[in-house]
Amino acid sequence: xxWTLACATDDIDEEDLIxxxxxxxxxxxxxxxxxxxxxxxxxxxxxxxxxxxxxxxGHLIECPKHNGQFDYRTxxxxxxxxxxxxxxxxxxxxxxxxxxxxx
Amino acid sequence: xxxxxxxPFGPDAQRAVESGLTAAEWYHTDxxxxxxxxxxxxxxxxAIRDTIILYGxxxxxxxxxxxxxxxxxxxxxxLAYGVLYGSASDSRWHECGHGTAFKTPWMNxxxxxxASFMIMxxxxxxxxxxxxxxxxxxxxxxxxxxxxxxxxxxxxLVLNVFGIIDVLKFIPLxxxxxxxxxxxxxxxxxxxxxxxxxxxxAIIYVAIYAVTILSAVxxxxxxxxxxxxxxxxxxxxxxxxxxLLQHGGLADNVIDHRLNSxxxxxxxxxxxIYWNMNYHVEHHMFPMVPYHALPRLHEVMKADLPxxxxxxxxxxxxxxxxxxxxxxxxxxxxxxxxPPTARPYRExxxxxxxxxxxxxxxx
Ligand code: FES
Numbered sequence: 322x323x324w325t326l327a328c329a330t331d332d333i334d335e336e337d338l339i340x341x342x343x344x345x346x347x348x349x350x351x352x353x354x355x356x357x358x359x360x361x362x363x364x365x366x367x368x369x370x371x372x373x374x375x376x377x378x379g380h381l382i383e384c385p386k387h388n389g390q391f392d393y394r395t396x397x398x399x400x401x402x403x404x405x406x407x408x409x410x411x412x413x414x415x416x417x418x419x420x421x422x423x424x
Numbered sequence: 425x426x427x428x429x430x431x432p433f434g435p436d437a438q439r440a441v442e443s444g445l446t447a448a449e450w451y452h453t454d455x456x457x458x459x460x461x462x463x464x465x466x467x468x469x470x471a472i473r474d475t476i477i478l479y480g481x482x483x484x485x486x487x488x489x490x491x492x493x494x495x496x497x498x499x500x501x502x503l504a505y506g507v508l509y510g511s512a513s514d515s516r517w518h519e520c521g522h523g524t525a526f527k528t529p530w531m532n533x534x535x536x537x538x539a540s541f542m543i544m545x546x547x548x549x550x551x552x553x554x555x556x557x558x559x560x561x562x563x564x565x566x567x568x569x570x571x572x573x574x575x576x577x578x579x580x581l582v583l584n585v586f587g588i589i590d591v592l593k594f595i596p597l598x599x600x601x602x603x604x605x606x607x608x609x610x611x612x613x614x615x616x617x618x619x620x621x622x623x624x625x626a627i628i629y630v631a632i633y634a635v636t637i638l639s640a641v642x643x644x645x646x647x648x649x650x651x652x653x654x655x656x657x658x659x660x661x662x663x664x665x666x667x668l669l670q671h672g673g674l675a676d677n678v679i680d681h682r683l684n685s686x687x688x689x690x691x692x693x694x695x696x697i698y699w700n701m702n703y704h705v706e707h708h709m710f711p712m713v714p715y716h717a718l719p720r721l722h723e724v725m726k727a728d729l730p731x732x733x734x735x736x737x738x739x740x741x742x743x744x745x746x747x748x749x750x751x752x753x754x755x756x757x758x759x760x761x762x763p764p765t766a767r768p769y770r771e772x773x774x775x776x777x778x779x780x781x782x783x784x785x786x787x
Contacts, residue, residue, distance in 0.1 A: 337461065368559055376464045376712055378527075385712050387555040388523045400523060402555045404615060 324413060324420035330358065331417070338382060338393075340373035343423060348410065349373055350419060351393045353380060359393050360412045360421045366391075366398065366405035428564045428676075428754060430573050432612045437565025440677070446560055451680035451770035452709055453728040455721075460710070463717045463724070466527035470716040471519075474696065475535060478516070482508045486651055493647060502650055506659025507697060510587060513542035514663035515699035515715075521551055524714040525699070541629060543663075544594040544656050546601055548621040552614045558711055562676040562684045568613060572672050574754035576747045581668070587660035601626030666690075666698045669739045673746030675757045680770040681708040683759065687722065687732040688739040705729055728767060730760035 327341045333352040340363055341348045347363030349372045365372055365384040374385040382393045389403025396407035411422040429436045440446050455463075485505035492498035519525035520536035540547035557569040564570075572581070583589050600607060605623040606614050614622060632652070639648040646654075666688075675683040685705045694702070701707060703718035706725055713721050722732070733739035742758065749756045762769065 367555075374460075376461070376466075378466065383523075383712065385710075387558055388711060390523075400529070401551055401618075402615075404617060 323422075325423050327360070327419045327421045329417055330414060330419055332419075333358070336377050336379075338373060338375070338377055340371060341421070343421075346423070347371065348421065348423075349382070349393070350412070350421065351377060351382065353377075353394075358412045358414055358419050360410040361391070361393050361396055362408040362410075365389060365403060366407055367403045426755070428574050430565055430570065432565060432568070432609055434565050440560070440563045440566050445563060445677065445679070446566055448679045450709075451682070451767075453725045453767075455710070455724055459724060460713075463710070463721050464712045464714075465717075466524065466714060467716070468527045468531065470714075471525040471531070471535075474699070475516075477696075478508060478512055489650065490647060493650075502655075503658065506655040507662050508659070509542050509655035510657065510659030511662035511664075511666075512697045512699075513539040514667070515697065515701055517543050517545060517547075517550070518554070518701065519699050519715050521554055522711055524712065540625075541632070542656065544591060544598075544629075546598065546622055546625050546629070548618055548625045549601070549606060549610050549614055552618070553610075556613045558708065561681065561708060562671055562674075562678070564676055568609075570676075571667055571670065572747065572750075574676070575751050578751070581664075585661045585664050587657040587664075590660070591657055598626050598629050602630045662694070662697055665736065666694065666702065669733075669736070669743060670701070670704045673743040673750070673758045675759065678769075678771070681705050682729055682762070682766075683769055683771075686739065686743075687729065688736060689732050689734055690736050694736065727763060727765035730762055730766075 325343060327343070327348070327350055328339065330352070333339050333350060335352050335356070336354045338349050338351045341350050349361050349363045351359045351361070353359065361372070361382075363371055363373065365386065367384065367389050368386060370384055370386040372382055372384060376383045376385075377393070380392055380394050381390045381399060383390045384403060387402050388400065389398065390400035391398055391403060391407045393407070394409070396409040398404055398406050410424065413420050431437065482505055485501045485508070489498045489501040489505055492501065516525070516535050516539035520532040520539060523529065523532045525535065526532045537547050540550060553568040557567050560566040562570060580589050597607070601622055605619045610622070611619070636648045636652045640646060669686055669688050671684055671686065674686060678684050682705055685708050687705045688702045690698070690702050700715040700718045703722050706713070706718050706721045709725075710721060726732075733742060746756065746758045
């Protein structure tokens with residue numbers, strides 16, 4: 322799968338996320354507190370709510386609707402009512418730009 | 425006027441799904457991301473302070489109640505203990521259920537489990553019913569936490585001031601949960617992976633009540649029941665009072681929390697007991713914001729909200745006539761005027777679904 326340019330590193334505050342729509346899909350791209358970047362599916366697995374309005378705490382993303390939580394590095398559901406894991410996508414950073422390998 | 429059917433298997437529930445109402449996007453006030461991030465930030469300190477005060481007061485009041493028992497001088501201490509047990513537990517259950525009260529997850533879990541027991545809600549079931557209450561607030565047949573079903577039944581509301589209806593529902597339900605897990609209705613919102621937990625929690629609750637009742641019988645004293653169980657009745661009035669105000673007399677089957685929820689400014693003691701849930705529109709629109717940040721959120725949002733009620737009494741003066749009118753006409757609801765700075769109510773979606781909130785019902 323080709324790497325797709327998503328955004329610039331400084332588009333995302335540290336310990337925050339943004340929404341990125343591409344090819345009819347929606348993604349969430351995260352900037353972790355230790356300066357790394359990650360990408361997951363953009364919708365919560367509980368009720369398809371956009372995660373971009375949620376809260377990043379350390380390596381967790383909390384969904385804005387019912388406070389379900391996921392580890393955005395692995396996609397693992399960490400707190401009910403989120404039970405199904407989030408899909409994750411590989412990310413690479415080159416020259417201040419973030420690329421996502423969209424499956 | 426069309427009779428509402430609150431069953432999750434009834435025609436209103438079916439219509440809400442088929443019409444797309446349940447999947448509709450709710451109205452949100454615009455709050456800049458930076459401001460919202462600041463409001464959503466978690467902290468342990470306010471909830472640790474409040475929890476120490478709460479449990480400290482409970483121990484103190486119960487201790488004084490026991491020391492003065494059986495004199496009538498013990499009564500005020502039991503009444504104070506009862507409100508903390510039977511009403512403050514409602515808001516602790518609520519906030520810790522959202523996981524926003526404390527920053528540290530285990531602290532939310534511990535207080536949630538204790539509060540669920542005190543308020544007589546199976547902790548494994550109610551987490552899910554409350555998620556539904558947030559997704560589908562006051563959608564008839566879909567929201568399992570509708571406090572005032574229409575047409576309102578006055579007798580039930582009055583009995584519940586003493587927790588009577590809730591406790592009468594809880595006893596057979598917890599026994600059934602302990603024997604066979606969640607009921608058919610509960611299985612509509614509790615995922616199968618949690619059914620075993622529903623049963624385990626119920627068994628623990630039943631065991632604690634059994635020990636309490638046996639102790640009362642063995643000692644020939646009411647004291648064990650005054651401490652565990654009965655305060656859910658004699659101390660329920662405060663959470664019923666504030667709970668009725670949350671959505672009472674307002675619209676149902678809408679997708680704008682400004683139409684179906686009420687913000688009431690109230691005294692600091694009630695706000696402590698209620699953990700700031702008087703900012704109810706704000707909480708429903710942004711459940712990520714912890715209770716201690718809701719007054720700040722209110723300031724940020726208030727230009728987009730109907731003016732809050734200035735006190736509990738004023739809110740009742742607004743709500744009560746509406747509830748009485750709903751007894752005669754269940755389509756009636758209060759539609760509060762928005763300030764000129766607010767964006768209009770989101771009424772463009774689905775209010776014309778047959779049998780659901782005809783706009784002519786609003787006055
Ligand atoms: S929609 Fe995300 S936790 Fe419910």
